[in-house]
Structures are given as structure tokens and as C-alpha cells.
Amino acid sequence: MNNIASVIVNSPVGELFISASREGLRELSFADRAGEKAESTPATGEGPASGHLNECRYQLEEYFIGRRKSFELEFDIDGTPFQVAVWRELAAIPFGETRSYGEIAERAGKRGAARAVGGANHRNPIAIIIPCHRVIESNGKLGGYGGGLDRKKWLLGHEKCVIDIIRQNQE
Numbered sequence: 001m002n003n004i005a006s007v008i009v010n011s012p013v014g015e016l017f018i019s020a021s022r023e024g025l026r027e028l029s030f031a032d033r034a035g036e037k038a039e040s041t042p043a044t045g046e047g048p049a050s051g052h053l054n055e056c057r058y059q060l061e062e063y064f065i066g067r068r069k070s071f072e073l074e075f076d077i078d079g080t081p082f083q084v085a086v087w088r089e090l091a092a093i094p095f096g097e098t099r100s101y102g103e104i105a106e107r108a109g110k111r112g113a114a115r116a117v118g119g120a121n122h123r124n125p126i127a128i129i130i131p132c133h134r135v136i137e138s139n140g141k142l143g144g145y146g147g148g149l150d151r152k153k154w155l156l157g158h159e160k161c162v163i164d165i166i167r168q169n170q171e
Contacts (some may be wrong), residue, residue: 005049009057012064012158013151016128018056022048024074025056028126030147060128066162069095071129079123085109086120093134096159100138114138122146128155 006019008031015031055073062068079087085108092107093099099107101114101121110116121132127147133155137143145152 003049005053007053007057009060011060013128013147013154016060018053020049020052020056021076022052023076024052025126025129026076028056028129030127030151056129063128064158066158066165069162073129075126077125079120079125082108082110082113082116083120083123086117087124087126087130090121090124090130090132090135093131096163098134098136098156101135101143102138104135118144131155 004019004021004026006017006027008015008017010016013030017027017029017031018025019027052074059068059071059073063071077087086104089099089104089107101117102112104117105111105113108117117135121135122144124130124132124146127133133145133147133152135143142149142152142156
């Protein structure tokens with residue numbers, strides 16, 4: 001058995017539901033959208049699942065205060081080969097940058113499959129860390145976001161502010 005542990009943590013974009021197994025993170029979603037899953041199972045002890053939860057919480061805290069631009073976490077997620085390819089491409093989008101659904105489709109080997117990228121984004125089990133919020137429409141509009149457009153705007157704005165501060169400090 002995987003011994004899955006979960007926890008709900010506060011963040012600037014609302015409560016986050018995080019679950020992990022001994023192999024890695026299984027889910028990071030917005031608690032108000034996680035439905036019945038968002039019943040926290042306290043991460044107790046020093047087991048592997050708890051270790052993944054604690055590391056995720058630590059790295060998220062660093063991200064939200066502007067000290068972290070990328071995540072170094074292990075995952076235990078399942079998806080179709082196309083979904084996994086899309087999620088890899090999402091993880092490769094640099095902090096503070098965006099890509100269009102079409103660009104992601106092409107990079108995932110399915111040129112013209114922008115709608116399918118939208119579907120893979122919707123099924124992304126690890127919000128924020130696998131940054132589907134960085135995917136926008138080809139015309140520059142935000143498009144959709146499973147966590148709600150207000151959160152997508154906040155996350156993109158947060159990343160822009162961090163980059164602006166870094167640039168100012170380099171001058």
C-alpha cells in the first residue's frame with residue numbers, strides 16, 4: 001500500500017490540498033475545488049509520504065515569498081502519454097514566462113492539438129508546481145484555469161513582481 005498522507009495548507013491564493021505517497025506528490029489542488037478529497041489526513045511521523053508533504057510545503061513557502069523560481073520535488077502521478085508529455089512541457093516553462101496552448105501542443109509532439117493541451121492542463125494533478133497557470137491563449141488572453149482566473153492572474157502577477165525585483169536589484 002502507498003500510505004498516502006495529505007494536508008491542507010494556507011497560501012496567498014487560498015487553502016491548498018496536498019497529498020503524497022512514499023514515491024512523491026500525488027496532488028496539489030485548491031481546497032475549495034478539491035471537493036470531498038479535501039479532508040486532511042494529518043501527516044504524522046517521519047514516513048516518506050510526510051517527508052514529501054513537508055518538502056512541498058517548504059518549497060511552496062519559498063515560492064510565495066519570492067525566494068524560489070523552480071521546484072525540486074518527486075511526483076507519483078499517472079496520466080496518458082500525451083498528458084505526461086504536456087505536464088513535462090509545462091514544468092519546462094521558465095518562471096515568469098508564458099506559452100500558448102498551441103506552443104505546448106507542438107512541443108509535446110501534437111501540433112494543432114491546443115484543445116487537447118487544455119484538457120491535459122485541466123487534469124494536471126499538481127497545480128502551481130506543474131505551472132499550468134503559465135499557459136495562455138495565442139492572442140495573449142488568459143484562457144481558463146481550474147483554480148479560477150483570479151488565481152491565475154495572481155500567480156502570473158506574483159512571478160512578474162519577483163522578476164521585476166530581481167532586475168531592480170541587479171541594476
